[in-house]
Amino acid sequence: MKGKEWYQADDVAEEYDDKRFSEGGAFIDRREKEAVLSALGPVDDKRILEVACGTGRFTVMMAQQGADIIGLDISPAMLAQGREKAKQVGVDDHVEFMRGDASRLPFPDDHFDSVFAMRFFHLADRPVTFLRELRRVSKGQVFFDTFNLGSTRVIYNWLLPMGSRLYSRRDVESLLADSELKLETEAHDFVLPYGFYRQLPQQVARPFRQVDTALGKTPLGDKLASVSYWNVTK
Template identity: 40%
Template structure:
């Protein structure tokens, strides 16, 4: 699995420079921060941190961040970005299923678009919960199953033998909520804009997003859940 992500490290960040990538990233971050509430001094573990997209932003907000990922090339890109910005983040190579930390090590654990690539979602969530301190929160965001986006990635995997999405399993919001350990579990779905939309039309895209949310839809391309310990 690590080798699949190793090959993507060099050009992974290019996605965030496109109109689609910028808006999707904005929508996903808004959903995550609605549950995470990062603050200065908070110790946060970022599982599946990749090239550091969330880790760096959390560090900018004053959090003390540890990022883990299975791909060393991804982590190296993250370290380079952190060094350029002058922010201190601990990046470690580790499997989400076997975290190298004692019980109750972090105030919060976050994982964004990573755990859909882990064979046993429930086991990975239990491991994340293990390293969470009492009173802390676990916040998880993944590509939502039975959505326009999951169908898009499934089609991509069928066409491209080397697609990393061949190894992905996309849970529905209901399935993610059922797998979350802890108490006060709740979740939300966002990213109802279809992947083939013209993302240069940002106002139209956001209007579609708002309409879907008002309708109470749960089949968003990005689903997010929180639980507490």
Template identity: 30%
Template sequence: MRKSVNEIIKNRYNRVSRIYDMMDRMIKEQWRQDLLSAVSGDVIEVGVGTGGNLVYYPNSINSLTGIDFSQGMLKFAKEKSLKMKFHFPVELVEGDIQDLPFPDNTFDAIVATCVFCSVPDPVKGLQELKRVCKPDGRIYMIEHMKSDNKWAGLVMDLLNPLTVRLWGANINRETIKNIKLASLNIETNESLMGSIVRKLVLTAK
């Protein structure tokens, strides 16, 4: 039986989990700090990965749940969390962004950093974030996506099959379009690296 797309991507992230922290350096420390300084209440980080954001969460939040579908990535996140002193409860669990194991309207804030490049069905994943976000909550994202530049976008299209095979990440996702298809509203759209890397704040209303 052929493996599902989910299983293929899980296996790729399990494989690269040992070196993922080096790959993740494209997200600058200041970007993480700026994004996470705004979160409050009960927070979920989807695609928590190896836990690169953990150290930047403000002590004022009520709770933090981290979820990832790669056991290999979670292993490193859990190792990091054990070395930290949190002022709030932290739970790191295995799960799928496309089918989150939480009731509707659970979280005040949702965080995702460079996640929707690898979600097999990004619109479904975004719809799940909308479902578990409280009506007055916010979704905080740093995402890389296809360039607005015609020629750069063409190169990204050509290279995408290679990057997907290597580690499961699509470099040509049209994330702004997917956000709109998921019926989420863009409150903030800030360019961090041209049109390729953006800081986004979304609302579910």
């Protein structure tokens, strides 16, 4: 099953968070949320768009932080999960979930203070088209992540049920140049791939995460990292 079809399946949406962010996957969830909050900074009263919001992990978090946020996704099943999540924590009246196509965002130019997309570009069949759209609707800031070529991600990438695009640094630099975006800050993490953590109970995964973090701080860390976070501006 190809990426878009796999992603929109109802059963995938229902199991998405449990399969990826429970047990050892909690370390992934924590790091990703830290990356988003660190890049976007204080979001109180900011107008923010999350593209490919999925089940609303970040959308709801941003609403809890005081953002005026819209979460856009192509999957009705994923959006339903996000709405339920927002309702459970009492922010359903502060966040809007909308179905839409990331290649044709239904917003005017310069509409949002910040735009971000997590867990998206590894599924993007036209990354330049998508990034240009993120740029168009943002007043300045765009934040996104990539899975990296030359990392341990390659080891299990072929096992995934959907295609997964991996990026070299040169690929990202070319993508930014073609989208007329400037790199402001970057961060790299997870020498061990995500799939490794998701297979382990949290207590077993903890010491591996500690070693992973320590290795990431060495000169080889950035080169071996399987995930990169890119904070860019117009």
